[in-house]
Amino acid sequence: MNKTLKYFYLLFTLVILGSCTTEKDTSTYFGGKIINPKTNYVLLYNQDDLVDSLFLDKNDKFIGEYRNLHQGLYTFRHGDEHQYVYIEPKDSILIRLNTWDFDETLVFSGLGANKNNILIDWFLEGEKENKNAELNQMFKLDADLFKLKMDSLLSLRAEKIKAFVAKNENLSKEYLDVLDVLVNFPVYIRFEEYPKYYKRYHRLKHFPKTNDDFYSYRKKININNDTLKYIGSFSNYIAYRLYNNVYSLGISRDSSAFTAAMLKTIDQNLTDEDLRNTFLYEMLVRDFLNKSTCSLNKDNFYTYFKLSTNIEDKKQVQRIINDVRFVHGGKKLPNFKITDYLNTQRSIKKVAKNKNTIVYFWNPKYNSKHYLIKRMNYLSRKFPELNLVLVKIAKTETDYVKGIDIKQQYYLEPSSKANEFLSSKLPRTLLINKKGKVVNGYANFNSYRIEKQIKKLQKN
Numbered sequence: 001m002n003k004t005l006k007y008f009y010l011l012f013t014l015v016i017l018g019s020c021t022t023e024k025d026t027s028t029y030f031g032g033k034i035i036n037p038k039t040n041y042v043l044l045y046n047q048d049d050l051v052d053s054l055f056l057d058k059n060d061k062f063i064g065e066y067r068n069l070h071q072g073l074y075t076f077r078h079g080d081e082h083q084y085v086y087i088e089p090k091d092s093i094l095i096r097l098n099t100w101d102f103d104e105t106l107v108f109s110g111l112g113a114n115k116n117n118i119l120i121d122w123f124l125e126g127e128k129e130n131k132n133a134e135l136n137q138m139f140k141l142d143a144d145l146f147k148l149k150m151d152s153l154l155s156l157r158a159e160k161i162k163a164f165v166a167k168n169e170n171l172s173k174e175y176l177d178v179l180d181v182l183v184n185f186p187v188y189i190r191f192e193e194y195p196k197y198y199k200r201y202h203r204l205k206h207f208p209k210t211n212d213d214f215y216s217y218r219k220k221i222n223i224n225n226d227t228l229k230y231i232g233s234f235s236n237y238i239a240y241r242l243y244n245n246v247y248s249l250g251i252s253r254d255s256s257a258f259t260a261a262m263l264k265t266i267d268q269n270l271t272d273e274d275l276r277n278t279f280l281y282e283m284l285v286r287d288f289l290n291k292s293t294c295s296l297n298k299d300n301f302y303t304y305f306k307l308s309t310n311i312e313d314k315k316q317v318q319r320i321i322n323d324v325r326f327v328h329g330g331k332k333l334p335n336f337k338i339t340d341y342l343n344t345q346r347s348i349k350k351v352a353k354n355k356n357t358i359v360y361f362w363n364p365k366y367n368s369k370h371y372l373i374k375r376m377n378y379l380s381r382k383f384p385e386l387n388l389v390l391v392k393i394a395k396t397e398t399d400y401v402k403g404i405d406i407k408q409q410y411y412l413e414p415s416s417k418a419n420e421f422l423s424s425k426l427p428r429t430l431l432i433n434k435k436g437k438v439v440n441g442y443a444n445f446n447s448y449r450i451e452k453q454i455k456k457l458q459k460n
Contacts, residue, residue, distance in 0.1 A: 028087060029110070030054075030076075031063030032095035038079030045075040047230050073178050073231065078102075080368045084123070084231070086115055086175055103127070114168055115175060119182055126186040126233065139190075139197035143210045146194055150187055154217075157183050177228060185233040188217055192240035195247055207247050224272040242266055242279065259287045259300045267307050277310040284317065285426075289444050296324055319424040326421035327441045333432050336417040338391050338410035341400045345413070348389075349436060355387035356457050357432040360445050361418070363393045366427050373403035375445065380405075383454055393422055431457055 030044060037060050044051040044064065051074065054062040071088045076095070081102040085093060091112030098105040103124060108116040129135055138149050161183060165171060191214070195207040223241065228234040246261045247253075262283050270276035284304045288296070301321065308314055327334060333352065337345045348359070358379075362372060372390070380388055390404065392411040400409045412418055422428060431440040431453055439457055443450050 026067065026090065028066045028069040028089055029063065029092040029094075030066070030074075030085065030087060031061065031093075032097075033059070033061045034078060035060065035096075035098040035105075036100055038081075038099050041078075043077040045077065046072060071172065071174065072227070075230070080370065084116075084119060084178075086112070086119060086178060088112060088172070088175075115171065115179075118164055119179065122179070122182040126182065129186060139194060140201045143194070143198075143208060143214055146198075147191075147214055150190060153187050154184060157187070174227065177225070178231065181228055181231050181234045181237075185237045188221070189233070189237050189240050191215060191217065192237065192244045195244060206250060224270060224275060226272050226275060229272070229275050229278075238270075238275075238279070242269065242283075245269070256297070259284065259297065260303060262287070263300065263303050263307060273309060277308050277313060280304055280308045281310065281313040281317070285320065288320070289442070290447060291444075296321060316424055320426065323421045323424055323428070324442060327430065327438060329438055329441045331438050331441075333430070333436050333438050334417065334421075337413065338389075338416065338418070339413055340410050341406055346410070348418075351389060352387060352432050352436065354434050356385070356434055356454075357387040357389060357430075358443075358445075358450075358454070359389045359391060359430040359432065361391045361393050361412075361422055361428045361430075363425055363427055364399075365394075365425070369401050369403075372401055376404050376408070379454075382451070383458070385458070386454060391418070393425055393427075433457060 031054070032042075034042065034056060037056055040056050042054045042056070042062050044054060051069075052064050052066075054064050056062050069087060069089060072086070074085050074087050075082050076085055079099060081099065083103060083106060085095070085108075087093065092110040093108055093112045093116065094110045096105075096107050096109070103120065106120050108120070138146055141149065161179065165176075195210070198204075198208050199206070218241075221237075223238050225234075229238075242262065242265050243253075245265045246258065249261060251258050251261050263280060266276060266279045266283060270279060281304075284300065287300075301317065304317060305314060333349065335347055335349045338348055338351065339345050351357075352359070376388060376390060379386070388408055390401070390409045392399075392409070394411075400406055412422075427445065429440075429443040429445040429450070430438055431443050433439050440453060443453055
């Protein structure tokens with residue numbers, strides 16, 4: 001059977017499976033159509049493990065057939081975007097989406113579609129609620145009234161889920177746990193955010209006190225459930241809850257004691273080893289980057305090395321430490337080569353000569369092109385006299401970012417000495433003054449702080 005006939009045979013099979021299944025058929029199918037594709041393939045993941053690479057045909061369709069695929073929440077990726085799909089054995093799930101509006105146009109069909117369509121509906125609902133001004137204004141309310149409003153939201157959601165379950169029999173506990181996260185955890189996150197925003201709205205010196213009943217929902221949440229840790233709402237909830245634990249101790253985010261307290265509360269509350277290691281690493285690195293400075297708190301790094309059991313994460317943290325020491329604020333900018341997209345190597349000292357300069361080293365693994373375009377163009381408009389230099393860490397000559405002036409874009413050859421202080425491969429920002437001195441060796445390109453630093457740089 002040729003490939004074309006085989007493809008249409010599988011599609012026909014999917015249509016049949018969408019209406020009925022037979023005991024003989026044990027295959028599971030996942031396929032669909034991508035409108036305005038960004039690449040010629042779709043990747044299917046189970047947690048961090050790649051399950052399959054599904055290539056698009058000439059009609060931008062794809063299909064995968066699987067034997068013995070276990071039940072669970074999977075992730076499919078296309079271009080810079082990704083989304084969840086819950087798959088059970090014998091499902092025959094087709095997706096259809098337009099990359100111009102990835103999540104909003106995503107529709108599931110076939111056997112197993114109902115349980116996925118409600119997941120994407122609630123995912124989108126959570127996105128809308130984050131931008132809901134009226135809902136966000138509720139953080140101004142006193143604790144009892146805020147809780148009353150949030151409990152009302154939870155009651156409405158419970159009724160909707162009850163109606164869905166009544167119409168869809170034999171839903172597994174594992175699936176219902178996933179549904180619960182997407183439906184209710186955005187509200188739980190608001191509970192955890194409440195003290196911080198209430199304090200900010202009312203310009204208080206201390207966080208408001210709440211009674212024990214305020215967090216009553218916590219009793220039914222197992223934050224160490226390792227089957228849910230790959231869902232954004234679940235991991236975000238854990239992060240906000242841990243932050244709230246530290247805030248409740250009266251420790252400000254800007255305090256030098258904050259990171260130490262966070263590492264301690266992570267160690268005390270997360271018993272799942274992988275989850276604990278992940279949060280220890282992300283908290284340490286995120287806090288370092290957010291401070292937008294190249295100074296290192298040795299005690300915090302020592303505490304991290306003592307608590308984490310992940311060897312690879314520890315190696316990465318050590319690389320960050322080494323990178324900071326190599327290029328530090330107050331030192332002269334070391335010379336290194338960057339290559340433009342005409343394949344011409346140029347000296348960074350000549351590119352930055354007599355100019356206040358920001359050099360942003362970016363990595364496709366951590367930066368989306370969409371965000372880069374938005375951020376670079378914003379800074380270019382706000383600071384037109386600033387010399388903005390975008391350097392791609394991973395070498396791909398033809399892969400420049402369309403939407404950003406190509407004259408601002410470079411990449412690193414493996415032989416460039418810049419790789420010596422980019423061993424972690426994490427994005428890094430250097431602020432350099434007109435005299436060629438590094439003013440900040442690890443500024444945060446994404447932070448509001450960088451605008452203040454740029455203004456200060458331009459005054460000198």
